[in-house]
Amino acid sequence: MRSVRPPAAHLARMQPYDPKCLPARAFLSANENPLDVEDKLRQEIARELKRVPLNRYPDPLANELRDQIARAYGLRREQVLVGNGGDELLFDVALCWGGPGRTFLNLPPTFSVYEANARLTHTKTENVPRRADFSIDEEAVLARVARGDVDYVVVTSPNNPTGNAAPAGFVRRLLDTTDALVLVDEAYGEFCDESVMPLLGDYENLLVLRTFSKAYALAGVRMGYVLGAPTVIEQLCKVRQPYSVNALSQTAACAVFRNRERFAPAIRGIVAERERVFGELAAMPQASPYRSDANFILVRVPDAHRVWERLYDQGVLVRDLSGNPLTSDCLRVSIGTRQENNLFLGALAEALGPSERKADR
Numbered sequence: 001m002r003s004v005r006p007p008a009a010h011l012a013r014m015q016p017y018d019p020k021c022l023p024a025r026a027f028l029s030a031n032e033n034p035l036d037v038e039d040k041l042r043q044e045i046a047r048e049l050k051r052v053p054l055n056r057y058p059d060p061l062a063n064e065l066r067d068q069i070a071r072a073y074g075l076r077r078e079q080v081l082v083g084n085g086g087d088e089l090l091f092d093v094a095l096c097w098g099g100p101g102r103t104f105l106n107l108p109p110t111f112s113v114y115e116a117n118a119r120l121t122h123t124k125t126e127n128v129p130r131r132a133d134f135s136i137d138e139e140a141v142l143a144r145v146a147r148g149d150v151d152y153v154v155v156t157s158p159n160n161p162t163g164n165a166a167p168a169g170f171v172r173r174l175l176d177t178t179d180a181l182v183l184v185d186e187a188y189g190e191f192c193d194e195s196v197m198p199l200l201g202d203y204e205n206l207l208v209l210r211t212f213s214k215a216y217a218l219a220g221v222r223m224g225y226v227l228g229a230p231t232v233i234e235q236l237c238k239v240r241q242p243y244s245v246n247a248l249s250q251t252a253a254c255a256v257f258r259n260r261e262r263f264a265p266a267i268r269g270i271v272a273e274r275e276r277v278f279g280e281l282a283a284m285p286q287a288s289p290y291r292s293d294a295n296f297i298l299v300r301v302p303d304a305h306r307v308w309e310r311l312y313d314q315g316v317l318v319r320d321l322s323g324n325p326l327t328s329d330c331l332r333v334s335i336g337t338r339q340e341n342n343l344f345l346g347a348l349a350e351a352l353g354p355s356e357r358k359a360d361r
């Protein structure tokens, strides 16, 4: 067979994104909603999908959905852009505010996609690592952006994989300190009381990302959105794939967004389960969970990779973060149904050995 010449040189050190999906009894590794869209709403979606013309291109900007989202937040259509998952919009931001000779400020440990996008767009990544408790080193971030060379920053709130939200006061100080684009990734915002959305009117350099993949149970549909200044949205429109958001996804997302209050009880249930799981983990002598504002918990355990294997042997799939030096002894577990969470807690107690509770010692 004739060989192909090498691809672009910067791909040599990159690996394809691998979510490590393996078959399991309890699938607690991807931070999805454990409950699918309820039957009645699914039927409503199915009826609407039947009427979607498949031979026609979709509305490139999904204006019906844009308008719904804009109305819900008291914004204008021009302040909203939807994408094929939040992931597409993250890449669009890197295309617009990154590039050769430009700089991205990252606050690791955080979502790995940001740095991958920076590499793909030949953007330099500067890191201000989080403190030992994974809180943001606020003064270090402010000092770093004050040097003036940072073009965009991503503040993930609540942060993945650590679970903690960024203090709104810090985001405001950051926005006041720099004219860099500040992307606040609120992919898990529905599980948390705080949002920086109220700041949108005051800052042209603020962009907020949300997704339908987590709280709204549409990870399979691929739909995310950003809220920001019309001037920023306009730039993103220049780089986006024209028909990235297909007609079926637009229709499904419109129906879910219109009915989003129906998800509120399930979201409250996940938050209640999160607090219960946290308490159970905190009572295990060998586990140290971190407080979470999201639908997952980061937990420190001895010999994390070995524990991950033992959990998987029991049919429980969680995310192994031991490959990253900043989270070398950590696992991330998504909050599932009560039964799934119990399966996880039981398997973890077994994996960690003698089941002596802290309180009993």
Ligand SMILES: *Cc1c(COP(=O)(O)O)cnc(C)c1O
Binding pocket: 031, 084, 085, 086, 087, 088, 111, 156, 159, 160, 185, 187, 210, 211, 212, 213, 219, 222, 223, 224
């Ligand atoms: C899940 C996630 C997203 C977006 O996911 P999509 O499924 O592409 O919408 C964005 N940021 C973070 C931190 C996430 O965890």
